[in-house]
Amino acid sequence: MTSLAAYLTLSAFLFCIGLAGALTRRNAIIVLVGIELMLNAANLNFIAFWRFSENPEALTGLMFAIFSIGIAAAEAAVGLALIIAIYRHYKTANVDEANTLRG
């Protein structure tokens, strides 16, 4: 059986990719994709910690993951809707140009 560290490493790797994508890309869609990656990295952590816990029969980690996926779906819908609204407003999906809230 694969060790917990391997799952955690993969999860950290995924998270870092998602974070890098969310922080560095200019396109709002890619940013959203990065965020989804990070969420899924977190889900993977939930599952891994649950699977290696002392009482895997309790299904708690699974419940977390399922909730998290549900929330992620909702979040993706809201996020995409926002992006479309931004695009309609600014005629672009470049997040650097949507800086109206600057100080």
Place this chain on the structure above:
Amino acid sequence: MTPWIVKNLWLIPALPALAAGVSALLPRRQRTLSAGLAIGSVGISLLLALCAFANALGQPVEAKQYFNFAWFEFAAGDAGVLKLGWVLDPLTAVMLVMVTFVGLLIFIYSVGYMAHDENFTRFFTFLSLFAGAMLGVVIANSLLLLFICWELVGLTSYLLIGFWYHKPSAAAAAKKAFITTRIGDVALLLGMVWLYSETGTLLFYDNGGGCLEQNALAALVTRATSLGMTVSTAIALLIFTGAVGKSGQVPLHVWLPDAMEGPTPVSALIHAATMVAAGVFLVARTFPIFGSTVESLVADGAAPVSGALQVVTWIGAITAVFAASIAVAQNDIKRILAYSTVSQLGYMMMGLGVGGVAVGMFHLITHAFFKALLFMGAGSVIHGCHEEQDIRRMGGLRKYMPVTFATYAIGMLALAGFPLFFSGFWSKDEILHAAHGWPASHIPFYLGMIGAFLTAFYMTRQVAAVFFGSYRGGTHHGEKARESEAHGGHAPHESPAVMTWPLIVLAVCAIGLSVIGTPWWPWFQEFLGKHHEAGEGGGVVGLMLFSSVIVFLGLGVGWWLYGRRPWQRADEPDALEVARGDIFSLLRNKYYIDEIYELTVIRFNAWWARVCDLLDRWLWGGVVQLVSYAVVGLSWVNRMFDEYVVNLGFDQGCKRLTLGGKMFSRLQSGQAQTYLRIIGAGLVVLVILLIRGSRGG
């Protein structure tokens, strides 16, 4: 029971004052109405005065009927009530009749004299106001009321001297009169205040509590001032100073001759007959203060002459001679009469000093009549000669103005003291007689004799110059001549009846009044109270002869110098000038008194005013400036503090705050990714910290 007339004595001054008030509101063209008001009110006053006189006749000698009322209360109790009042005694009664009678005649005369003046209404307003004020002086039973009216009289005198105010000389004369009399009035006010502080009342008679009654006098004569004289003497001298100012005695006589700048009726009424006599009247009214000594209060008679009366006598005697000698060398017809008035007022003062109230007052009354007559005669002459006042440019008027001449001659003889038939002789003789018997000194008597000689002399000179010889008015070439040419011929003419009739009435009085005061029937003296029988006996007739000789001598010398060979031309030198030029020019220039005053008092005054001005400007002004500069400086510092410390500090703080805000707001880039990066960095730091924490723990 107070008789009706005593209770309503106030009506006598109130009526003319009311007339003045009404005619002050009349438009200028209401000439007849204003003259009618003035004459009517004085006429009614005359009737009331006659009632009062009749009432006083029925009273015993020394009777004082008075009516006092509380004017206002300034403190609780009897001492805090200021009372005013009026008094009807023989003195008042005589003065009332004299003032209203002479006043009425002069008012009537003024209608003719001022006929062409455009300010006719104003003239009668002032005259009525004067009459009211003068009558107020006469009836006052309180020194305060007397003083108020006294000042009103001074005011109307000022207004009337300056009636033709567009003439600079008239305006200057008015100011001079006002300021000079004010000097005396200050002393009078001081005397009044002192009297009040000593006796606690200013009422003359108040049922034993007045300041002229026994109680107050006894207190006054026993107390001594720090200078050694008694309080009564000191107060009397202060009051006398007021009288000196008003009555033109030396050394405050300078205003009276200049006062002749006013219209002639004014000169007659105010500056000859009534107002200037107010000073004499004041002394007569307050005579108990003057005459009282410790001895005289204890036992009547045989008392030494009080100090105050000595001063009165000396001032009067000196003034009598002094002014008479100046009158000798004057050429202005009114100026001669003015100096004569000053001189006669000196006689009155002397009469009061040596012989008491009756002697002085008798001369006052007779003088009022004949001097008013003379002034109105002079006015008639001036009127007839087309406003010419210089006696050198008159002459021969006897033929042109017979009525004026006859009445003027009567006035002149009365003034000169022509024996037996003229009132002036008797009243003047009375004074000389009293002076002869004066225990303190004989010199006033001799001065009076010299004055009598000079009076006869200058009046002869004047009459000779004006009425005898030939008319010299048309011969000179000047503005006046052209003016008179334009007036319709240069020949003088007689004045209208409205002017001559008062002259005739006064002339009759000038003669007729003599019957009431002769030594054989001294009715007037007895009416006014004590008749001093000093040095009685054969002295009267002898003295009368002596003074008659003096008068004839004066008339003779005058006629010899001026009447025998009258002036032929206007610019001919005076006969005296030819004889003794130096003395004549000294007299012509009035002993240089005006110049001396100019050099001393006025210069000192001006110098002092300048010193005060400098003090004001530099010392007090400097202090004020200093204070103001200090305040300005402090406020400047305050402002600097405000502007540079408070405001600047605040502003700076604000600026810093804004700057800080700006800097912080730059963090708020509005770019979600930047925020995310920071959150990421924060997370990393957090994780590192947690890992280290777990390792350390």
